[in-house]
Each structure stands twice: as structure tokens, then as C-alpha cells.
Amino acid sequence: MSGTLPTRRKALAALAGASAATLAAPAIAQAPAIRWRMATSWTKNLPGPGTSAARLAERIARATGGRLVVDLFAAGEIVPAFATHDAVTKGVVEACHTASFFLQSRIPAAAFFTTVPFGMSPADHMAWLEAGGGQALWDELYAPLGLKAFVGGNTGPSMGGWFRKEINALADVKGLRIRVQGLGGELYARLGATPQAIAPGDIYVSLERGTIDAVEFLAPMNDQPLGFHKIAPHSFFPAFNKPNGASEFVVSLEAWNRLPADIQAAVAHACAAEHAAGLAEAAMANAEALRTLISEGAKLKQAPADLIRAARAAATDILSGIAAASDIGGRIHRSYEQAADRLGSWNAVSSLPRIRG
Numbered sequence: 001m002s003g004t005l006p007t008r009r010k011a012l013a014a015l016a017g018a019s020a021a022t023l024a025a026p027a028i029a030q031a032p033a034i035r036w037r038m039a040t041s042w043t044k045n046l047p048g049p050g051t052s053a054a055r056l057a058e059r060i061a062r063a064t065g066g067r068l069v070v071d072l073f074a075a076g077e078i079v080p081a082f083a084t085h086d087a088v089t090k091g092v093v094e095a096c097h098t099a100s101f102f103l104q105s106r107i108p109a110a111a112f113f114t115t116v117p118f119g120m121s122p123a124d125h126m127a128w129l130e131a132g133g134g135q136a137l138w139d140e141l142y143a144p145l146g147l148k149a150f151v152g153g154n155t156g157p158s159m160g161g162w163f164r165k166e167i168n169a170l171a172d173v174k175g176l177r178i179r180v181q182g183l184g185g186e187l188y189a190r191l192g193a194t195p196q197a198i199a200p201g202d203i204y205v206s207l208e209r210g211t212i213d214a215v216e217f218l219a220p221m222n223d224q225p226l227g228f229h230k231i232a233p234h235s236f237f238p239a240f241n242k243p244n245g246a247s248e249f250v251v252s253l254e255a256w257n258r259l260p261a262d263i264q265a266a267v268a269h270a271c272a273a274e275h276a277a278g279l280a281e282a283a284m285a286n287a288e289a290l291r292t293l294i295s296e297g298a299k300l301k302q303a304p305a306d307l308i309r310a311a312r313a314a315a316t317d318i319l320s321g322i323a324a325a326s327d328i329g330g331r332i333h334r335s336y337e338q339a340a341d342r343l344g345s346w347n348a349v350s351s352l353p354r355i356r357g
Helices: 005-029 049-063 081-089 108-113 122-131 134-145 183-190 200-208 220-226 253-258 261-295 305-325 327-350
Strands: 034-040 068-073 095-098 147-154 177-179 194-196 234-237 246-252 299-302
Touching (some): 034 049, 034 081, 049 095, 049 147, 049 261, 068 261, 081 147, 108 134, 108 305, 108 327, 122 134, 134 147, 134 327, 147 253, 147 261, 183 194, 183 305, 246 253, 246 261, 261 299
Parallel strands (some): 034 068, 177 194
Antiparallel strands (some): 095 246, 147 246
16 A cells, blocks of 8 residues: 555545646646737838738738737738838837838938838848848837837839839930839939839829829739739830838837847747748749740840949939938948848859740
């Protein structure tokens, strides 16, 4: 009998432990989740940034085991498309999914974290952020607004735009009313066009009604389903205006600093995962959408040489102006250009056109 007592005691202890764990588990599961509201600059499920925003919310919930839940709101449901940064700063929402260049009228250097004319490719841009000091500068730039940002998706390089009339020379751009965002707006203004800031959900109607003559939006997978080419069938390549399509997940610094370290790490991981997935998806979808565009009557041609020369000169001047305007702008510009030069040297010897045959 005495030989069995320790065994019984162990069994009873194990049973007690299991019972305690069973009782404790519901308490943990029932603990209230942290809940954030995320305003976006996109219409619901817009191919590319809209779907990235939705997937990112799902990734965060999964990565945190439901401890952080992000409720998504499309453009206009809480605030307009271009007011998402302010909504986070003012505490209306805890987060937003948008593009940094929507801040450029107030903070010109913000454009570097989406794209700049004749700038880096998506892969090079990410290398700058992750390994070239870009993220630290981004954090510094947004800190006075009470914001912290991460890349949160990517649609890849944009189309050259959609024009009602064929663009055969720089002179054909002059006088055009073109919907364009980011530094491209200032660029097209210097080329003689009249840039228009129009929210994504209102572009097609503006084009259809003749309010604008041309539109530059995103990449083929985004542009094709919106039907811009059916009204303005002419486009050109390369897309010097937006060679990258990075979107951003922006968080209130106050809300961010309240998160436990493991949830912060999960959020950062979810953003990186969505950027990689979004870019991979975009590459395949853009290739297929380009075929569809051409089959539906889109007329694609190489950009006129005089247009490219004038655009490159204007872009250099614009970026130099941003660098001269503030200390942080100058440091971001220098860091970006240094990274682009280093990466360009490697790209020149490491990248070859695909050889067929």
C-alpha cells in the first residue's frame, strides 16, 4: 500500500494541475482583445492596396492570437481618403493604411517612403529601409506627428498614365489636366500639365465626365478593372513618375507604445509579410493585366525621348529642393541617393535581361 501512495499523490497532483489549467484557459481566452480602428485611403477591396489592407488586418489578428484586432474602414467611412494620417494623429483612429506621399504637401520628404520620380525599384527601396538606414529616418520624420510607419504592401511600378490623346513629344503633355499624386504632381506641373488631386474612388467618373484629360493611378492590375483605358487608351513606358508602389501601415505612437513587445514584433512581422506577398502577387497580376489591357485596345508605346529628358531634369530639381528645405529632408535625400548609387552599381553587374531561345 505504502508503495502506491507516491504514485497516487503524483496522479492527484497531475489531475489538480490539469484542472487548474482547464479553469485558467477560458480566463485567458476571454481576456478582452486590444481593438484598433484602421482608416484606409482605398475603396473596399481595391485590387492591390485595398486587398493588402484587409489581409494585413487578418495577418495581425492571426499573428497575435487574437490579442490585437484591427477593424478596417474604407475611404470615406470614417474620414476621407487623404485625411487618414490626421485621423491617427488626432486619435480618431489608432491606425491607417495609406501612402506616405499623401503627406507631401505638408512634409515633402514623406514621398521618399512611397516613391519618387526616377527613384528606386521596390526591391531596392526595401533594401534601403531595412539595411540602409531608411526606416530610422522614417521613424524620425513621423515622430513629431505622433506616428510610426511600416511598409504594408506594394503594387510594383506604375503605368505611365492613361491619356485621351497619343503622347508623341513633350509638347503633347502641355495643358493636359491629369490626375496624379505624389511628387509626380509637381513634376507634371513643371512639364506644363495641370495636376489634379482626386481620390481613387472618384477617378473614373472624373475621366468619364471630361473633368480630366489623363490619369496616372497605379499598376496594370489596378488600372485595368477600373477601365481607364476605355476612355483614355494611350499609355507609355517606362513609368518614370512612380517606379515603386509601396503602401504604409501607420500607427499612433501612443497606441504603439502601449503594446507588449511580443505584439509589437508580431505587427512588424505581419507588415513585412504583407509587403512581400503583395509585391509577389502584383508582379504576376500586373503581367496578366497588361495582356488584358492590350487585348482590350490599350495602346502602349515607349515614352518620347524629349519627355524623358525634361522629366528627369525636373525630378532632379524637385528632389534637390526637398533636400534643401529642411535638415531631415536633406538627410533622407542623401541616404536615399547613396543607397540608390550603391544598389545601382550592384544591379548593373548582377541583372541581365532574360535570354530566350
